[in-house]
Amino acid sequence: MDSFLNTKRPPVFCPGCTHERITKAVDAALVKLNLEADKTVLVSDIGCSGLFDTFFNTHALHGLHGRALTYAAGIKLANPDLNVIVTMGDGGLGIGGAHVLAACRKNLDLTLIILNNFNFGMTGGQYSVTTPSDAVVGSEFLNQAEIPIDICEIAKSGGATWINRCSGHDSSLPDILCEAIKHKGFSIVETLGLCTGRYTKRNQLTPKVIDEMIERLPNYSGIVEKNQRPEYGEQYRNLANQQKNFPELFKVDKIFDLKDMKRQEIVILGSAGMRIVTAGDMVCYAAISAGFNASMKNDYNITVLRGQSVSELILSPEKIGYAGIESPTVVIALSDEGVQRRIKLFSKLEPSTFLLKEKSVSIPETSATVVEIDFKEYQIKKQDWALASLGFIAGKNQGITMEMLDFALKSRFKPAVYESAIEIVKKLATITM
């Protein structure tokens, strides 16, 4: 192809704007690389650099300010065969900073062309993250109180594998862009240019001054040795391909027949680290094996290993509607903070409620039938209290039976874990009070 430029939509930049040169350089690079138009995507965002997608006969996606890299990554991951080229101004660079950093870290095979012209051209020449402190721009004095960023330095520390900084007027720009596009990984070309509509009206910036700036700034001309590593898409696919096991749906048939199927509401009051949720899970699987419906609502802090852990279980021969607990049939009190979390519950309990309490736990006055066990006496570790309690209630046929519990443990745990779990469960299963 001679040119990828869309002749129906010629560039519309202000006279003298460097963007126009860069448009031609991008075209020259595409031609030189002999890319297929239908395998090439231009992704742009907002601002003058956001006009780029309209100039080329390639696939194109134009989106929100600073987000071009996110669309580009989605396209590239979904279809790794495509050449994905992103244009972004210094405005997008600021607002989309997190995405630039993520792209550097990931090293997905995208090419980012930054069109740095030191200000927001389209909205009135306001200062951007690259505006020098001594520049005169459309933001009054604000830029004087800040310093500009050096995106190449940031990209290098962010892990970018290919970085080039050059003038938008550099005659070798097409070659630089070719190298960037050919690089297998994330490549950044920071072009410095003139915004003739805004910036150069009040600032002495010429191609020569830009060359001098580039001389003074750290040199970036391609491969960043210290960051070389495999491309993200390949890495991702290698790792993902090793994940072979789809978590198939685990189904439990009704295998036990309970003569007297009554609705049970069970509350386990404990603390983080006591494996309350695992215990709740086991009760529900046990119940399902006898044809019950089950629901489990857990209440724990978002911090781990600290604070209460409460599990509320409903086991019912009917479909379960409201999943809150209204009149518990069984309460297992294993820690003070668990009890405190549901303190209002105790005064409402009926004598028909079976309340198992660990000796060290204090509970308020209640009409429930209380059974106290000193777990330490049975040499049960705190993290096993919840599981051991299940053995106790199953031994008394409170809601679940031993065979149901045994089934649940066997089907949910690996053999070795099952062996130790069933041992814990058995410790309290045969106690008579």
Add this chain to the structure above:
Amino acid sequence: MALSFMEGNEAVARGAISAGCSFFAGYPITPASTIFSNMLTMLPPNGGICIQGEDEIASMGYCIGASMAGRKVLTATSGPGISLYSEQISFAIGSEIPMVIVDVQRLGPSTGSATRGADGDIQFLRWSNTGGLPVVVLAPKDALDCYTLTIHAFNFAEELRCPVFIASNKEIGMTRESVDLDSVELPPIVERKYSEIGKDEINHKYLPFEADKDSVPDFLPIGCKTLVRQTSSTHGADGYITIDPNVIAQSQERLINKILNAEERLTLYEENHRQGADTLVISYGVTSRAVEDACEMLSKKGKAVSTLTLKTLFPIPQKLIREKSEQYQRIVVIEMNMGQYVENITRLLPTKKIVFYGQMNGVLITPAKIMEVIQNG
């Protein structure tokens, strides 16, 4: 009957897989994170892609890119994430990019409470896009709904080329319950309608947003033989910026009507009509379970009360609400927020007595409270 035991979030993930979803991008947030973690175990073995975005905005951007490359995509978050999604939501609506967005709602406003439920985002989902175009919002009431509505959501998204929201709730997403996924009748899976010519050969006539009046443009993915343009800017059929008022007006009208005209097809609901009832309770989401319990108890006490559970909240199922309410004197509306949907019902039923109860304090509304409202309201 074999039952599985899972939380609503896992059911969403399983529904997505059944619907043919092959791309997920999301950012961790309680109570939605387990949708992400489930997708991360389910997509790779299926050849799909699952990515953690650097933030919510990026997650949506990844989804937009992947959807435009032809994938069925899912993302999941909670209210604070929807805030960040919103600029990309507007893009997806205005530029007709299919995707399913799950909002596992938590108590707001703002960061609110990570592990407390609410239905506080209902109007936020409806109006989270600049321009105020209509959206599709589905509301599950339990884990089984999470499964089936996710499949419906993908179907609607692909058919109408729009984002479809699932308004879940911490109380569904993180509550585990027994479900029989095999017991439900699933809708046939809908695939995006491609332009007949253009995927594997160049179609010079293809315009990415050309569509008949009130209908949906044929899709071609970025990366196919025919060049495809996508843009967040106001565009004509060719995908280039336009300022032509007629073109813009027609396009806005089409974006509105393609959703609103589909109202009946999009309407999903459950009803329980009880003989002799003079009251209909309308609710949605997890609250409808307590409503059903309350009405069952009242029925046992000899007071018949009917229920209507909305599974489609937007577009507002106007025809359904009018029809189902016709024979009742009194309509009771119960919501797990301070009254976000009731005004729609009031507007639709100007001659009925409407009783409202809303609660947003981090706990479920109890059947006892609902019985009290029905009996005294």
